[in-house]
Amino acid sequence: MSSSPNILSTAQLAPKYLYQFGSPVLMLIGTVGCILNLLVFNRKNLRKNPCSIYFSAYNLANFAYICSSLLPLTLSLGYSIDFSTRNIVICRVRLYITILSNVLSPFYLILASIDRIFITSTNVLTRRRSTLRFAYIYVAIGTLFWALFHTHTLFLTNIIHIGPNTFICYFQLGVYLSFNTYYSLFKATITLLLMTVFGMWSIRNIRGLQRVKPATIVSSTVTTVVSGPHSNSSKDRQLTFILLMDIITYALFSFALAIYLIYQQITQNYVKSAQQTQIENIKFEILSAHEETSPKHVDDDDKIMNERNLIANRLERLNIIVDDATSICPKHRSSFGIVWFQSKQCYHPDYDPKRPAHSTDCRPASLDVSSRIQDFPIGGCLCTVHRKNQQKIDRHCPSMDDITIGTQSSNFIVDDTxxxxxxxxxxxxxxxxxxxxxxxxxxxxxxxxxxxxxxxxxxxxxxxxxx
Structure with missing residues (x-):
């Protein structure tokens, strides 16, 4: 047990070394791979194939993601250089491009999978849908839709102060951050499911084509073999094989993160020890190295800024000192933590659970109101009945301009003259x-x-x- 803290402190440096040494190699391989793929798929013999259009768009989205996400994360976490925290415009544009390219990349793979289903079908009308015209239309409409769908990122992101001289460019805390967490979970799950279904569908169509025998026409002079309306050319087989390899690669990297996100949502209300929380944070840093789903930053002491540090920093502004012996209850973590589901129930001491109020009637009480109610948690909710009763009481009480909570660090002046x-x-x-x-x-x-x-x-x- 004595070696556990040493092992944990050593493991905390793993994400930093991952971004400092491993990430530049991945960026180099990814950039060279995207450029070579674009050169190959734009050759004259492949340019007229609809699947090449999807692969070209897919590689452009990957290149944009490398420049907007992996490069800034490498500079920030590996070398403590972050330009997005110095300007709000750069912060919002970078995060918008990151989220958009992260969605477009699997979207183009799904379109390519659908195109392979069309081209390997035994139905003539289905095969006619695999054309260049449809490919350009699908790519244009899909890109425009996702670009408009994620415009909220340009307005609901900000530069957040999470510690002394420590800032991150991330989503606004609260409801919007919770929405993005569930959205990331839904995207990772549904994308993996669709790719698996379409990939298996394409394999089934290919096996069906192999069982079809070409028709033979015998004449008095020559024997002619008719291949049929579905010509399974070597070019289409190669593109299908490339697509299946891309789907498998994407699934391998996304499967672990999707499973962890599901585990995180299931265990979010469980009480975990500080060591277990730190280990899970380290695992999440490594698994989400290619995702922009959680705030990741390293402070001056090379210590990972986790949720506990964020809570301690916010409570410090209220003169509440949090040390290693302090435990945070779920109610206060709901108000001062991140990615935490806040229970929509009334926390007033006189609240009767046998007569529950509707969740829409419960609203978070302000810090001023919370301090006036005995045993009321900071950030807790009040139902309509107790909120009106509290307003009647406040009319007869003098208002408080500021709230001061005494701690061991408070200074008192004693008049002993x-x-x-x-x-x-x-x-x-x-x-x-x-x-x-x-x-x-x-x-x-x-x-x-x-x-x-x-x-x-x-x-x-x-x-x-x-x-």
Missing amino acids: RTHVNQILEQANISPINSQSRKTLKEQPASGIRRLLSKFRRTVDTLREPV
Whole structure:
């Protein structure tokens, strides 16, 4: 057990070294691969094939994703250089291109899979749908749709302060961040499912073509072999094989992340130890190296900024100090953490669970209102009934301009001057302290200390009754 902290601290550096040394190699291989693929699929003998159009668009989307996501993440996490946190326009445009290219890449693969289903079909009308005209139309309409669908990223992203001198370019916290989390889970799951179905469909069509025997026409002079309307050329077989390899590669990298996202949503309400949480964060950093689904940043001490650090940083502004011995309940984690589902129920002490309020009637209470209700969690919700009752109570109470929560780091000024003490003694009808009391206790004689103790006892006894 003694070696666990050392192993954990060593494992925390794995994501940094992954981006610092492994990511540049992946970028080089990916960039060269995209350029070579574009040169191959735009050759004269492949340019007129509809599947080549989808592959060209697929490689362009991959190249855009490398430049907008993998390159900034490598500079940020591997070398502590992040240009997107210095300008809000760069932040939003970069994140928009990242999200868009991350969606378009599997979308073009799905279109290519559908095209392979068309071209390998035994139905003549189905094969006629695999044309250049349809390929350009599908690519144009699909790209326009996803570009418009993700325009909210240009407005609902911001530069977020998560620690001392630590900023990230990410989605706005709260409902929008939760929406993107579930959207990423849905996209990873449905994309993997569609690619698997269409890939198996294409394989079934290819096997069906192999069972079809060409017709033979015998004449008196020559024997003619008719291949039939579905010519299974070597070029189409090669494109189908390339597509299946791309689908398998994409599925291998996306399957682990999809499983982890499902696990994260199932266990989000479970109480986990700090060590288990840190291990899961490290796994998520490695699995999501090619995804833009979670805030990943390294501070000045090369320590991964996890959710616990984010909560501690936000509570510190409220004069609440969080240390290693502090445990955060789910209610406060809902208000100050990230990617956490907030329960839509009333947390008022007088709330009756037997008469539950509708979830739409429960709204998060402000920090001012939360501090006025005893045992009420910060960020908790109030139903309509208790919210109106609290407003009636607040009308009779003075408003609070600011909220100060005392902690061990709070500074208190004690007024211990002789004039102030004599004013208290005068109100208690006790003789004032002489000027000789300006000396310290070490300088006082024994008789002087006895007189001060006697005066102190009489003062306490006199003030005890009114207090």
